Amino acid sequence: MTTPAITQAMIDAYDEYTHLTLDRRGFMEKLTKLAGSGAAAAVIAPMLAANSAHAAMVAEDDARLKAEDITWPGDGGDMKGYLVQPADAGGKLGTVIVIHENRGLNPHIRDVARRMALEGFVALAPDFLSPLGGTPADEEQARGMFSQLDPAKTVANGVATVAFLKGHESGNGKVGAVGFCWGGGTVNTLAVNAPDLAAGVAYYGAQPNPDVVPQIQGPLLLHYAGEDARINAGIEAYKAALDAAGKEYTIHMYEGAQHAFNNDTSEARYNKEAADLAWGRTVAFFKEKLATQ
Numbered sequence: 001m002t003t004p005a006i007t008q009a010m011i012d013a014y015d016e017y018t019h020l021t022l023d024r025r026g027f028m029e030k031l032t033k034l035a036g037s038g039a040a041a042a043v044i045a046p047m048l049a050a051n052s053a054h055a056a057m058v059a060e061d062d063a064r065l066k067a068e069d070i071t072w073p074g075d076g077g078d079m080k081g082y083l084v085q086p087a088d089a090g091g092k093l094g095t096v097i098v099i100h101e102n103r104g105l106n107p108h109i110r111d112v113a114r115r116m117a118l119e120g121f122v123a124l125a126p127d128f129l130s131p132l133g134g135t136p137a138d139e140e141q142a143r144g145m146f147s148q149l150d151p152a153k154t155v156a157n158g159v160a161t162v163a164f165l166k167g168h169e170s171g172n173g174k175v176g177a178v179g180f181c182w183g184g185g186t187v188n189t190l191a192v193n194a195p196d197l198a199a200g201v202a203y204y205g206a207q208p209n210p211d212v213v214p215q216i217q218g219p220l221l222l223h224y225a226g227e228d229a230r231i232n233a234g235i236e237a238y239k240a241a242l243d244a245a246g247k248e249y250t251i252h253m254y255e256g257a258q259h260a261f262n263n264d265t266s267e268a269r270y271n272k273e274a275a276d277l278a279w280g281r282t283v284a285f286f287k288e289k290l291a292t293q
Contacts, residue, residue, distance in 0.1 A: 006268045014048040047268040058114035072164040075156035081126040084117035092172035094290025095165040098125040099183030104135030104142040119283045158190045174198040174290040191216045199289035207234040210241035219248035221285045223278045226255035
């Protein structure tokens, strides 16, 4: 069978399923109509979704890195996460929180944390589903758990994670955060609530209420996908609030790219050109903002 063409309508339907109100059955019914048959929909659905079996860019046992699962104090309970740092660091390093999508702390985000550590940072990928027992192996189950999170507790756990990294023995006291999708929105929220956050990078993340933007202290780097109408609807209000408050920020729009363009485990939405460009900008931003003075 020839691989069916994937249209913007199909990608939009998947976005509605993963972020809004469409359930799995409704998504497959809509995808079947768009694809023309159930057989075509069955081929397309896995291409739209992330594939956890996709090979990592950095191996788990890469000798250049030290990696471990750790816990630290959160809001009323321990947070779990994955800490990675260069094996041969010669001094104190800038630290970066790597915040997952709405699938939790999965192999892909662990891989992103390793990539960040190879750039010369201490990288910590928290599991924000820790209050609910942690990220399950079934990513569909994980997605459903996000609606059960207490937003205030999520913010408090993020602030606690900043404080933990700020005092980490391998760090230089400067903490940045990068997040993707749900994690991008969390970075924006963290920037509002954590004055010690030295730099924030949000990939296609929901924007905070303009009224609280004056609380932001650190500089921001904001990556958006050109074909991401749902998230992009909030850019102008965010930009206006950042300008009015005199905040330091940079916005990059990646024309033709889809929401989740950085996720190389999603065949239909991954955009290597946009991902590589955004990653290079992200690393350069952190090397500037988190450098030891």
